[in-house]
Amino acid sequence: MSETPMLTNAVTQFITRADASALTGEHLRLARRCVLDGLAVALGGSQQPGMAPLGRYILSLGGSADARPMGAARRRLPAHLAALWTGTAGHAMDWDDTQLAEGPGRPYGLLMHPTMPPLAASMALTDMVAKETGKPVSGAKFLTAFVTGFEVGCKIAEAINPDHYMRGFHTSGTIGAFAATASACRMLDLDEETTARAIGIAASCSAGIRANFGTMTKPFHVGRAAENGVTAALLARQGFSANTEALDGKWGYLTIAGPGGDPALVTGRFGAPFTMVSPGVSIKPYPSGVLTHPSMDAMLFLMREENIAPEAIESVGLYAGSNVLGPIRFRIAKTELEGKFSFAFLLAAIALRGRCGKEEFTDEFVSSDACQAMQHRIETHFSDEIEAMGWDRIRSRVEIVTKDGRKFERWANEAYRGSPHNPLSDAELQGKFADNAAGLLDEERQQKVFDLVWSLETAPDAGALIDVTDWGALDAVGA
Incomplete structure (x- = not known):
């Protein structure tokens, strides 16, 4: 040896x-x-x-x-x-x-x-x-x-x-x-x-x-x-x-x-x-764990592409493996610090504001009636299918059900924004600084x-x- x-x-x-x-x-x-x-x-x-x-x-x-x-x-x-x-x-x-x-x-x-x-x-x-x-x-x-x-x-x-x-x-x-x-x-x-x-x-x-x-x-x-x-x-x-x-x-x-x-x-x-x-x-x-970002983008792009208004959402399901769900520990966030580790909050912010930046990460917004109500409509689900795909990439799927019974689905892009495969441009980085x-x-x-x-x-x-x-x-x- x-x-x-x-x-x-x-x-x-x-x-x-x-x-x-x-x-x-x-x-x-x-x-x-x-x-x-x-x-x-x-x-x-x-x-x-x-x-x-x-x-x-x-x-x-x-x-x-x-x-x-x-x-x-x-x-x-x-x-x-x-x-x-x-x-x-x-x-x-x-x-x-x-x-x-x-x-x-x-x-x-x-x-x-x-x-x-x-x-x-x-x-x-x-x-x-x-x-x-x-x-x-x-x-x-x-x-x-x-x-x-x-x-x-x-x-x-x-x-x-x-x-x-x-x-x-x-x-x-x-x-x-x-x-x-x-x-x-x-x-x-x-x-x-x-x-x-x-x-x-x-x-x-x-x-x-x-x-x-x-x-x-x-x-x-x-x-x-x-x-x-x-x-x-x-x-x-x-x-x-x-x-x-x-x-x-x-x-x-x-x-x-x-x-x-x-x-x-x-x-x-x-x-x-x-x-x-x-x-x-x-x-x-986004100002949260990188494991959450592909799902947040999937939520953002799905709502934009299908023109879904926040008040039309009945429920949201986030499906992922243990590598994504394990570190995200808060079911419902009560504070902005908890919000960084709560898919319910992160997706709720995207749903309500169409963004999730410095202005959304405040205790006031996290604890607001609108945000708390939206968080309770969002659930995470462990997916055997996604788990079997391995941990070499960040994989997840977002499903939105509207109050009129329609169902919309989007897979997160494995080449998520900010990654070396899909980096922020210098202009976007300067925008983040601003x-x-x-x-x-x-x-x-x-x-x-x-x-x-x-x-x-x-x-x-x-x-x-x-x-x-x-x-x-x-x-x-x-x-």
């Missing part, structure tokens, strides 16, 4: 050897898009109810003025707390992008949200690195750190046994910590031994359980992943010790948290190809964001990302 490949060594070598030469062609184009999407959802998420108590907690701690959190460029916080704020905001609406699986037995669309942990960590260290080096962090360096963390997170998520998620771990919180650590190490230019210790520290910080889906704690998982990554890198730089093979072996992370995994799936494939390019990433059209920035940034400021991000690799100062997205977020938390 051959020796198990050492994943920690592959990870640390990739991190320390990464440079801007990887930022070319399709990889560069997609990296810019992921950054813009991350900025968008963090802007919108910074207004979510959970951010106020988090902000009050962060401001109560004080500490060194090392970093500016996104949306609050006039505030300075310890770097790890800036990462906590930005990362939590980025996942607060569950609108951030999704990694696609490619390994055997990996359910399609159920790995991690790969952008926010490394993006928040990279942003949080931009000011600190600029102060220490006496010069701004270039856009190329920033992007290099971001895509390095993105790749490390995706590859570790691919290597670990998929039971990690199925048993209840939230991969964006657990594996997200390694993604953030990789970006932080690259931002700080740590050597291989120090980086290995940082990975070891992160392995003991990694956390997040799916029991907290539908609460403020779910986005906190991603914020905590970003915070843990920054903390791990800074501790390692100070000489803090840790196992330098912490992903591997009998007591390593894959074995304990997987349980198990297959490092051979990824050890020779870091950057070859980059996961961002193949199999790709889904940039979400939706999230509504009421926060005017059109002129939004255009400055677009101009900066679409040429970020040539920008002299990546800290401008924080300047152009400032809206005084932490001034609004009541502290």
